Amino acid sequence: xxxxEEGRGELYGWMHPDDARRWMMENKPxxxxxxxxxxxxxxxxxxxxxxxxxxxxxxxxxFSMAGIYEMIRQGRKGLCMAAKTGVHDVDVLVASRLVDRxxxxxxxxxxxxxxxxxxRRRVESGQVKVVGEISNAGFQWRFKAAAMGxxxxxxxxxLGTDTLRYSSSKVAEDPxxxxxxxxxxxxxxxxxxxxxxxxxxxxxxxxxGTTIEDVDLARAAKRLIVTTEKLIEEEEVxxxxxxxxxxxxxxxxxxxxxxxxxxxNMPGLYYSDEEHMAEWLRLSRSDEGVEEYxxxxxxxxxxxxxxxxxxxxDEKMEYLRRLEHLEVPLDAPWARRG
Amino acid sequence: xxxxGLALEYNATELMACVASRVLEDGKSVFVGTGLPIIATxxxxxxxxxxxxxxxEAGGLGPKLPTIPISVGDSRTFYKSVMAASMDxxxxxxxxxxxxxxxxxxxxIDRYGNLNTTVIGEHGSPKVRLPGSxxxxxxxxxxxxxxxxxxxxxxRFMNKLDFLTTPGYLTGPGAxxxxxxxxxxxxxxxxxxxxxxxxxxxxxxMRLLSVHPGVTREQVQENTSxxxxxxxxIAVTDEPTPEELRLLREEIDPAGIVIGR
Numbered sequence: 165x166x167x168x169e170e171g172r173g174e175l176y177g178w179m180h181p182d183d184a185r186r187w188m189m190e191n192k193p194x195x196x197x198x199x200x201x202x203x204x205x206x207x208x209x210x211x212x213x214x215x216x217x218x219x220x221x222x223x224x225x226x227f228s229m230a231g232i233y234e235m236i237r238q239g240r241k242g243l244c245m246a247a248k249t250g251v252h253d254v255d256v257l258v259a260s261r262l263v264d265r266x267x268x269x270x271x272x273x274x275x276x277x278x279x280x281x282x283x284r285r286r287v288e289s290g291q292v293k294v295v296g297e298i299s300n301a302g303f304q305w306r307f308k309a310a311a312m313g314x315x316x317x318x319x320x321x322x323l324g325t326d327t328l329r330y331s332s333s334k335v336a337e338d339p340x341x342x343x344x345x346x347x348x349x350x351x352x353x354x355x356x357x358x359x360x361x362x363x364x365x366x367x368x369x370x371x372x373g374t375t376i377e378d379v380d381l382a383r384a385a386k387r388l389i390v391t392t393e394k395l396i397e398e399e400e401v402x403x404x405x406x407x408x409x410x411x412x413x414x415x416x417x418x419x420x421x422x423x424x425x426x427x428x429n430m431p432g433l434y435y436s437d438e439e440h441m442a443e444w445l446r447l448s449r450s451d452e453g454v455e456e457y458x459x460x461x462x463x464x465x466x467x468x469x470x471x472x473x474x475x476x477x478d479e480k481m482e483y484l485r486r487l488e489h490l491e492v493p494l495d496a497p498w499a500r501r502g
Numbered sequence: 503x504x505x506x507g508l509a510l511e512y513n514a515t516e517l518m519a520c521v522a523s524r525v526l527e528d529g530k531s532v533f534v535g536t537g538l539p540i541i542a543t544x545x546x547x548x549x550x551x552x553x554x555x556x557x558x559e560a561g562g563l564g565p566k567l568p569t570i571p572i573s574v575g576d577s578r579t580f581y582k583s584v585m586a587a588s589m590d591x592x593x594x595x596x597x598x599x600x601x602x603x604x605x606x607x608x609x610x611i612d613r614y615g616n617l618n619t620t621v622i623g624e625h626g627s628p629k630v631r632l633p634g635s636x637x638x639x640x641x642x643x644x645x646x647x648x649x650x651x652x653x654x655x656x657x658r659f660m661n662k663l664d665f666l667t668t669p670g671y672l673t674g675p676g677a678x679x680x681x682x683x684x685x686x687x688x689x690x691x692x693x694x695x696x697x698x699x700x701x702x703x704x705x706x707x708m709r710l711l712s713v714h715p716g717v718t719r720e721q722v723q724e725n726t727s728x729x730x731x732x733x734x735x736i737a738v739t740d741e742p743t744p745e746e747l748r749l750l751r752e753e754i755d756p757a758g759i760v761i762g763r
């Protein structure tokens with residue numbers, strides 16, 4: 165196969181498929197092992213300084229904020245993030261200086277809320293390095309290649325663009341059509357957090373709504389920490405096996421964290437907390453503001469349940485539940501005019 | 503309500519939403535991004551295209567959008583949808599040819615409809631760091647026709663992009679196919695606060711199709727760094743109808759989050 169072009173992006177997370185097989189064989193539990201533990205133990209055991217990692221969900225949708233806060237409390241550093249639609253997750257991690265390198269499909273933005281002040285400040289001042297560019301489908305298919313135990317996945321994206329030139333992909337002549345095709349390298353993150361609606365003690369997971377990239381991402385992860393809104397019994401899993409989207413085989417730790425995606429959206433349970441998002445976007449305009457935020461909401465509390473109390477407890481959670489179910493109108497302080 | 507009694511005042515964003523919504527056809531499919539594209543799509547769904555298949559990159563397929571989602575992955579994007587799928591699934595659909603339209607926005611565009619959403623300045627030492635491709639490169643590569651919504655000025659409509667994030671017609675006729683992109687795909691419309699542009703059949707360069715009410719073709723050219731094709735008659739864009747404005751203001755975006763009223 166003739167290689168036509170090679171991206172200059174740094175290659176992170178790739179493994180020779182035989183090395184990846186060996187990792188899976190030696191580390192992933194095929195039997196049913198009780199993996200319940202608290203957040204502190206999960207972060208201490210399965211995340212390391214300098215790791216290359218990804219967060220499941222969609223940046224501020226069904227993502228493990230609980231995992232992010234605990235990594236900040238434990239002072240992880242020198243991390244490189246696979247920002248496959250990074251939004252609030254990458255913003256907080258970059259602002260708090262845990263992440264100093266980013267492989268970027270989407271980062272430094274807050275979707276409808278605008279650009280991320282902290283993320284932009286860090287990258288524009290050179291404190292954070294973008295090690296490679298890629299597209300969303302590109303990242304998804306990096307994980308898919310890993311999930312299939314392949315060295316790469318062919319795709320018809322990024323061709324002819326600087327996104328390809330700054331990525332870790334290559335373009336080759338497809339032996340079937342003779343056309344140029346992008347070869348997207350497999351990606352096995354050192355660790356991944358995925359937040360789910362329900363799972364049992366072994367890590368058999370159910371997700372309501374879109375699975376985004378998580379089915380492939382779970383299989384690509386070298387170490388997978390699942391945080392769950394609710395623990396369920398094995399019988400419940402076995403009664404509805406079609407609902408399992410991530411089986412226990414991929415999972416290394418199970419942590420029960422109600423409201424673990426706050427201030428993000430958890431489909432069916434609670435909508436995003438725009439009051440809190442606005443507070444973050446305001447405070448994160450300065451380094452001092454970031455410290456103020458972290459002192460108040462992260463370092464100032466021992467665990468996530470204390471943080472939930474701090475942001476409004478049951479009353480706020482009930483409001484976000486009603487907002488999710490369209491029973492009250494959205495009030496977004498960042499969108500108010502005048 | 504008598505139409506003659508309604509003062510037809512509207513802002514540029516509302517006009518852009520109306521123009522974009524009219525491009526979308528019933529029974530086709532569209533890949534939708536945050537903000538203005540969602541507004542345009544919701545409008546189309548409520549007016550002439552009830553069976554427009556809406557596709558969101560996080561996996562929402564065929565929702566009945568109840569309100570503006572904040573994220574293209576939030577729960578609104580699969581509200582009463584036919585399927586809550588995955589990114590792999592919907593991107594695969596686009597690669598198969600099942601997504602007819604795709605919306606894109608950008609900080610910079612060139613004459614061939616190539617887009618930059620990655621960086622202003624040097625990649626290694628950015629003046630302004632933008633979010634990157636996200637799904638934009640995928641939409642621009644795989645959807646059959648893309649519709650670009652953006653502000654029109656000389657700094658944005660430029661000769662040479664700082665970074666080519668998403669492919670338009672690349673360097674001209676045949677360039678997309680030569681690069682390996684799916685045959686017969688590419689930018690279809692560019693909708694700005696000044697007018698509506700398409701692309702010349704032969705040269706694949708941007709051409710002016712219509713100017714918005716009160717805007718001259720000279721003004722459009724003055725705000726464009728490259729030479730726009732504008733031979734022949736240039737139409738004036740149809741204004742928003744009272745019904746379009748009512749839907750936008752009362753049902754789709756009552757808080758004015760996107761349309762800014």
